[in-house]
Amino acid sequence: MTEKENLTPSTRIKLLLVDDEEGFVNVIANRMSKRGIDATKALSGSDALKAIRKQDFDLAVVDLKMQEMDGIELLRILKKMIPEMPVIVLTGHGSERAAEDGMEYGAYDYLTKPCEMDELMEKIHEALARGR
Amino acid sequence: MDNSIVEEIDHRAALKKNVLLWSVCIAITPMILVSCIILYQFRISYHQRVNAHLEELVAKHRQDIDTFLKERLGNIQVLAGNFSFENMSNERFLQERLNILQQNYGPVFVDLGVINFEGFQVAYAGPYKLKHASYSDADWFKKAMANNSEYYKSDVFLGLRGVPHFIIAVRRTSGDKTWIVRATIDFVYFNSLVEKIRIGETGFAFILNNEGKFQTHAVHDVAPDKSPYRDFLKYNNAEKKEIHIVEHADASGSTSLYVASFLKHGDWMLVYQQKSSEAFADYRRAVSIAIVIVILGCVLILSTAIILTNKLVRLLTKIDREKEMMNEQIVETGKLASIGELAAGIAHEINNPVAIMVGEAGWIEDLLEEEEFQASENMNEFKRALKQIHIQGKRCKEITHKLLSFARKTGSRPQDINVNELIEELVDLSAQRAKFSNVTIVTDFKEDMPSICVSQSELQQVFLNLINNALDAMEKDGGDIRISTRTDGNRVVVVVADTGPGIPSAVLNRIFDPFFTTKPVGKGTGLGLSICYGIIKKMRGEIEVQSTVGVGTTFLVKIPLPED
Numbered sequence: 145m146t147e148k149e150n151l152t153p154s155t156r157i158k159l160l161l162v163d164d165e166e167g168f169v170n171v172i173a174n175r176m177s178k179r180g181i182d183a184t185k186a187l188s189g190s191d192a193l194k195a196i197r198k199q200d201f202d203l204a205v206v207d208l209k210m211q212e213m214d215g216i217e218l219l220r221i222l223k224k225m226i227p228e229m230p231v232i233v234l235t236g237h238g239s240e241r242a243a244e245d246g247m248e249y250g251a252y253d254y255l256t257k258p259c260e261m262d263e264l265m266e267k268i269h270e271a272l273a274r275g276r
Numbered sequence: 277m278d279n280s281i282v283e284e285i286d287h288r289a290a291l292k293k294n295v296l297l298w299s300v301c302i303a304i305t306p307m308i309l310v311s312c313i314i315l316y317q318f319r320i321s322y323h324q325r326v327n328a329h330l331e332e333l334v335a336k337h338r339q340d341i342d343t344f345l346k347e348r349l350g351n352i353q354v355l356a357g358n359f360s361f362e363n364m365s366n367e368r369f370l371q372e373r374l375n376i377l378q379q380n381y382g383p384v385f386v387d388l389g390v391i392n393f394e395g396f397q398v399a400y401a402g403p404y405k406l407k408h409a410s411y412s413d414a415d416w417f418k419k420a421m422a423n424n425s426e427y428y429k430s431d432v433f434l435g436l437r438g439v440p441h442f443i444i445a446v447r448r449t450s451g452d453k454t455w456i457v458r459a460t461i462d463f464v465y466f467n468s469l470v471e472k473i474r475i476g477e478t479g480f481a482f483i484l485n486n487e488g489k490f491q492t493h494a495v496h497d498v499a500p501d502k503s504p505y506r507d508f509l510k511y512n513n514a515e516k517k518e519i520h521i522v523e524h525a526d527a528s529g530s531t532s533l534y535v536a537s538f539l540k541h542g543d544w545m546l547v548y549q550q551k552s553s554e555a556f557a558d559y560r561r562a563v564s565i566a567i568v569i570v571i572l573g574c575v576l577i578l579s580t581a582i583i584l585t586n587k588l589v590r591l592l593t594k595i596d597r598e599k600e601m602m603n604e605q606i607v608e609t610g611k612l613a614s615i616g617e618l619a620a621g622i623a624h625e626i627n628n629p630v631a632i633m634v635g636e637a638g639w640i641e642d643l644l645e646e647e648e649f650q651a652s653e654n655m656n657e658f659k660r661a662l663k664q665i666h667i668q669g670k671r672c673k674e675i676t677h678k679l680l681s682f683a684r685k686t687g688s689r690p691q692d693i694n695v696n697e698l699i700e701e702l703v704d705l706s707a708q709r710a711k712f713s714n715v716t717i718v719t720d721f722k723e724d725m726p727s728i729c730v731s732q733s734e735l736q737q738v739f740l741n742l743i744n745n746a747l748d749a750m751e752k753d754g755g756d757i758r759i760s761t762r763t764d765g766n767r768v769v770v771v772v773a774d775t776g777p778g779i780p781s782a783v784l785n786r787i788f789d790p791f792f793t794t795k796p797v798g799k800g801t802g803l804g805l806s807i808c809y810g811i812i813k814k815m816r817g818e819i820e821v822q823s824t825v826g827v828g829t830t831f832l833v834k835i836p837l838p839e840d
Contacts, residue, residue, distance in 0.1 A: 165628050165631070165632060167629075167632040167635075167636075168628065168631050168632045168635060171632060171635035171636050171638070171639050172635055174639050174642075175635065175638055175639050175642055178642045209624065256627075256673070256677075257627045257628065257630075257631040257673075258627060258630045258631030258632075258633070258634040258635070258669050258672075258673055259631070260634075260638075260666075261635070261638045
């Protein structure tokens with residue numbers, strides 16, 4: 145068990161991970177867990193909204209291209225509900241323009257899939273540091 | 277030959293034929309129509325003029341001859357009226373009268389004779405020995421003695437003297453004696469009156485009597501077909517007062533004009549005849565000139581129509597080809613756009629599984645860091661394999677990013693473009709194919725290249741085409757493609773050089789022609805380079821080619837920089 149896994153629940157980062165690719169969500173959540181992040185998995189926009197009503201999150205990582213509700217729409221709703229919560233946008237589409245749209249709607253930053261875990265962790269910590 | 281090419285040639289030939297036919301018909305028909313109408317009116321007018329002239333000529337000569345005959349009759353009537361039978365029967369007196377007449381009128385009067393009622397010539401003055409000649413059975417004597425007229429003018433006959441002549445006889449009655457004064461008119465002199473009616477080479481006149489016998493010599497041979505004369509002689513007395521003109525063709529096809537006028541109370545017919553070819557020579561010359569002018573006009577119209585038609589068809593063909601090229605270009609651009617959309621879709625679909633794959637590899641790495649796995653003897657191999665998964669995942673990401681980047685640039689809107697970046701992307705896209713063809717693509721870019729403002733997709737199309745052509749050329753034997761960029765004044769120059777088999781000089785100047793291809797049937801449309809040429813020309817640039825067989829081919833693309 146790693147050092148970060150042993151962090152108390154109060155010190156662990158609460159993150160909402162939204163992506164319609166279940167395999168991706170599972171593996172990222174597992175890896176985050178080893179890095180001191182409790183990732184709540186949501187496979188759609190509506191799942192994400194349900195989760196956010198149940199508990200508070202320090203941060204959200206949202207995929208832009210999803211079947212039911214796309215990431216931009218979810219981002220807009222999240223930003224209305226909890227404006228202070230940083231949101232990092234992930235895009236498998238690779239379209240910088242779409243990601244830039246996300247930035248306009250209040251996303252902290254964006255990463256293109258497939259991204260390295262270290263890269264993602266760096267962005268998460270940056271976002272949280274900025275928020276504090 | 278390709279069916280479409282055969283159809284195009286047929287279509288062009290049919291178009292040429294139609295345009296030529298219509299333009300020639302429209303231009304020539306009015307000219308021929310107007311010429312025919314003018315010539316027809318001219319013919320009528322000219323014939324009327326010739327007929328009027330000949331009528332006037334014949335009428336004048338008829339009057340001259342009639343006047344001559346009346347005057348000679350008057351001379352004899354004066355003798356018969358003024359002198360008694362006794363005086364006239366005196367040959368010496370008669371000779372004196374003849375001498376006086378010959379002095380006054382020349383050799384018109386050949387002789388004079390006085391004949392008693394029995395037909396016995398009682399006195400004679402003249403060159404023949406005709407004293408005491410008996411005319412009791414002579415036709416002229418019988419007619420002269422008939423009571424219906426006091427004088428008689430005979431037809432030409434040979435008579436006792438055996439030479440052609442005609443006589444004027446005046447009958448007188450004094451007391452119980454009836455006698456006749458007869459004068460012989462010189463045939464040669466009379467004949468000369470008619471013979472002098474001449475026009476041109478073939479126009480001449482002669483006199484026929486009621487029976488169609490010649491009363492004067494005909495200068496030329498008259499037509500063997502006597503039907504015109506016979507037709508004239510059939511006229512009744514009223515018709516004989518008119519002048520008649522007919523045009524008649526003989527058996528040989530030669531036509532002549534016949535003008536007939538009657539004199540001596542309808543007993544004689546003055547006939548003037550002339551070959552139509554001569555009478556209407558001026559008209560025929562005018563017709564010939566008009567025909568030559570019309571033919572020259574037709575030739576001029578035809579040659580002009582041929583030249584204009586050729587130009588028009590060439591222009592239409594050029595427009596058709598340009599249209600076809602434009603369509604092809606639109607299709608090519610559309611294809612690129614479709615490829616772009618497809619690439620974007622593929623990139624998205626691939627990125628997700630790759631992200632999972634890379635994530636799972638990372639998860640394994642995380643798990644391997646736990647203590648129980650550290651002692652594994654295969655740990656190094658696990659780490660190498662995981663690193664490889666990360667490297668290949670990154671490679672997939674780069675590939676999909678390039679595809680997406682390509683997909684974003686499929687619009688035809690001009691935009692600022694860095695040629696180096698654009699070519700780099702195309703080289704990356706072509707790298708796999710180059711690898712299979714054993715071709716090495718080398719780039720030599722000038723740093724800090726200024727941007728040009730053109731359609732990115734069109735420029736992509738040009739360089740992709742040049743790279744693909746070079747790859748096609750070196751598909752079998754491999755080689756190098758060297759792409760370099762530089763600036764030349766206010767132009768960006770891109771050089772695409774290959775070490776392929778080269779293009780023979782005989783076809784080098786045709787490679788930008790539409791539908792020209794050296795590729796096997798079914799492999800090339802022959803439009804690629806012509807589209808490249810069209811695109812670069814549209815960008816106000818230039819595309820040049822240099823090639824040496826066995827050495828390679830170099831394309832130079834020069835595109836102007838934005839003016840500001």
